[in-house]
Amino acid sequence: xxxxxxxxxxxxxTSKIQFTADGAALDAQGIQFVINPHDExxxxxxxxxxxxxxxxxxxxxxxxxxxxxxxxxxxxxxxxDEAVRIDARPESGNxxxxxxxxxxxxxxxxxxxxxxxxxDYNGGTVPGLLAHRMGAAFANACIGLELSGTNATVLxxxxxxxxxxxxxxxLVVAGKKGLVEESExxxxxxxxxMAARTKPLAVVAPSAVAAQVVSQRFEKPVGRxxxxxxxxxxxxxxxxxxxxxxxxx
Amino acid sequence: xxxxxxxxxxxxxxxxTFEAVQYGAQCAKSLGTEAVAVVFGAASEDLAALGAYGxxxxxxxxxxxxxxxxxxxxxxxxxxSQHHARLVVVSATANGKSLTPFVAGAWDAPAITxxxxxxxxxxxxxxxxxxxxxxxxxxxxxxxxRAVVGLVPNSVGLGTVGTQTAAVEALETxxxxxxxxxxxxxxxxxxxxPEAERxxxxxxxxxxxxxxxxxxxxxxxxxxxxxxxxxxxxxGWRPHSEHVGQTGIQINPQLYIAIGISGAIQHLAGVSSSKxxxxxxxxxxxxxxxxxxxxxxGDAFEVVPKLTEALRAFHA
Numbered sequence: 001x002x003x004x005x006x007x008x009x010x011x012x013x014t015s016k017i018q019f020t021a022d023g024a025a026l027d028a029q030g031i032q033f034v035i036n037p038h039d040e041x042x043x044x045x046x047x048x049x050x051x052x053x054x055x056x057x058x059x060x061x062x063x064x065x066x067x068x069x070x071x072x073x074x075x076x077x078x079x080x081d082e083a084v085r086i087d088a089r090p091e092s093g094n095x096x097x098x099x100x101x102x103x104x105x106x107x108x109x110x111x112x113x114x115x116x117x118x119x120d121y122n123g124g125t126v127p128g129l130l131a132h133r134m135g136a137a138f139a140n141a142c143i144g145l146e147l148s149g150t151n152a153t154v155l156x157x158x159x160x161x162x163x164x165x166x167x168x169x170x171l172v173v174a175g176k177k178g179l180v181e182e183s184e185x186x187x188x189x190x191x192x193x194m195a196a197r198t199k200p201l202a203v204v205a206p207s208a209v210a211a212q213v214v215s216q217r218f219e220k221p222v223g224r225x226x227x228x229x230x231x232x233x234x235x236x237x238x239x240x241x242x243x244x245x246x247x248x249x
Numbered sequence: 250x251x252x253x254x255x256x257x258x259x260x261x262x263x264x265x266t267f268e269a270v271q272y273g274a275q276c277a278k279s280l281g282t283e284a285v286a287v288v289f290g291a292a293s294e295d296l297a298a299l300g301a302y303g304x305x306x307x308x309x310x311x312x313x314x315x316x317x318x319x320x321x322x323x324x325x326x327x328x329x330s331q332h333h334a335r336l337v338v339v340s341a342t343a344n345g346k347s348l349t350p351f352v353a354g355a356w357d358a359p360a361i362t363x364x365x366x367x368x369x370x371x372x373x374x375x376x377x378x379x380x381x382x383x384x385x386x387x388x389x390x391x392x393x394x395r396a397v398v399g400l401v402p403n404s405v406g407l408g409t410v411g412t413q414t415a416a417v418e419a420l421e422t423x424x425x426x427x428x429x430x431x432x433x434x435x436x437x438x439x440x441x442x443p444e445a446e447r448x449x450x451x452x453x454x455x456x457x458x459x460x461x462x463x464x465x466x467x468x469x470x471x472x473x474x475x476x477x478x479x480x481x482x483x484x485g486w487r488p489h490s491e492h493v494g495q496t497g498i499q500i501n502p503q504l505y506i507a508i509g510i511s512g513a514i515q516h517l518a519g520v521s522s523s524k525x526x527x528x529x530x531x532x533x534x535x536x537x538x539x540x541x542x543x544x545x546x547g548d549a550f551e552v553v554p555k556l557t558e559a560l561r562a563f564h565a
Binding site for chain 1 (some may be wrong): 258263318319322342343344346347348349350351353354355358359360361362363375378379380381382383384385386387388389390391392393399427428429430431432433434435436439440441442443444447471482483489490492495496497503504513514515518521522524525526527528538539540541542543544545546547548551552555556558559560562563
């Protein structure tokens with residue numbers, strides 16, 4: 001069985017986000033791009049499954065122009081066997097899902113691991129739209145996955161708790177921390193980085209798909225201007241302010 | 250028609266459902282159409298009461314079984330298609346987020362998620378949404394004349410509740426899913442973070458998991474949910490489900506109290522849209538103070554019990 005791991009190329013979590021002067025787009029100057037943190041859990045999970053003999057091959061896929069290739073190479077350095085780049089600059093999640101679905105139709109995968117959302121545009125729709133287009137089962141906010149033949153047992157996070165569910169493959173998983181532990185995440189070592197240079201990286205031309213959602217303008221949220229300090233021996237004053245001024249208690 | 254997914258938990262409406270119904274009703278009013286709530290499965294509540302939040306009608310899919318994203322999503326899509334809906338509104342709870350893409354996929358409509366406010370226009374639909382994990386705001390618009398809106402819980406809040414009742418119609422759904430729920434574990438008495446109005450959160454400054462009793466006592470006094478920083482969940486002091494921040498749960502409660510959390514940019518990204526932020530930290534240089542409304546410089550082990558006492562006196 002082959003596992004497809006879908007990856008987004010996003011600003012590092014420590015990035016200060018700025019937009020271009022016209023507000024049309026992210027100002028990428030000085031920003032370090034990384035594998036979307038939620039996707040890293042799926043990548044490590046796929047590698048663990050391969051090592052456990054549950055999968056024969058792990059493919060890392062990304063939708064992006066050539067500027068995202070270092071992120072894809074990093075996935076290869078971490079241990080993916082091959083990489084696919086769908087050569088497009090997506091504007092909307094429906095395009096990404098459609099392109100990945102077309103790739104999977106031509107190159108079948110029984111298990112697709114995505115992250116629950118990308119930390120840049122926070123759409124969170126690609127994994128579900130992909131499952132819809134593949135006709136596959138879907139588990140969102142996945143924090144545990146076990147395979148037995150073609151049956152999957154999934155643990156997913158729900159509001160205030162967890163749900164265990166079962167499904168048959170094909171399955172699309174939208175994972176997050178817990179799918180593997182943070183401490184299990186892999187970082188590329190020198191041997192991996194060397195090997196990644198010669199691993200196959202296919203570039204696929206996208207079909208024509210119109211964006212269903214269009215970005216008009218970005219701006220930064222208004223920050224807080226000044227903190228009001230309250231003496232630690234006068235917490236009754238804090239309670240009064242929360243009640244009378246902030247009106248939150 | 251504007252359809253609203255009226256989510257229930259154990260047969261009763263979630264708080265976020267009322268917010269979504271009001272949001273949908275306001276959209277319906279602007280569009281000059283009716284607001285229709287859709288309820289799945291057995292409900293122990295009076296469904297007509299959704300009228301008080303602006304729903305004119307309630308469609309009750311009486312034979313629907315436990316939540317399944319594909320079954321629920323395609324059932325909503327079928328209703329949207331049958332009634333030529335303009336909008337489907339879904340509160341972005343765990344289950345809401347799971348079903349949203351299936352409504353969009355099966356109805357062939359754009360999905361705008363992470364929405365924070367009422368639309369600024371309806372033709373085409375234009376709304377403000379969160380992006381870059383609260384580090385940015387985006388004005389996005391949908392192509393075409395219909396859309397699915399994923400509304401962030403607590404974003405618009407609950408307005409005035411009326412006294413009207415909605416007409417309830419019982420229907421059946423033929424939609425089927427592709428997974429089976431076998432077990433649910435929900436901590437009783439805990440407030441789910443995305444819909445908590447008040448959240449008490451703590452970081453490594455608490456020195457160890459055994460000290461969380463102070464946090465829980467304060468949270469109880471405030472009727473608040475409990476949360477933690479990423480390092481705390483990574484070292485296993487608290488479950489991952491309590492991790493708030495850029496890669497954890499993103500929240501926007503009325504009140505967020507951060508105790509012993511320095512305020513790294515990744516943490517702020519997940520909590521900065523809280524209405525009021527209180528920071529308690531022994532380090533006066535903690536960056537979180539710059540992002541707070543109120544601050545207390547002091548040792549958590551001293552300040553937290555005193556604050557709990559002060560609240561107790563206030564509530565008494």
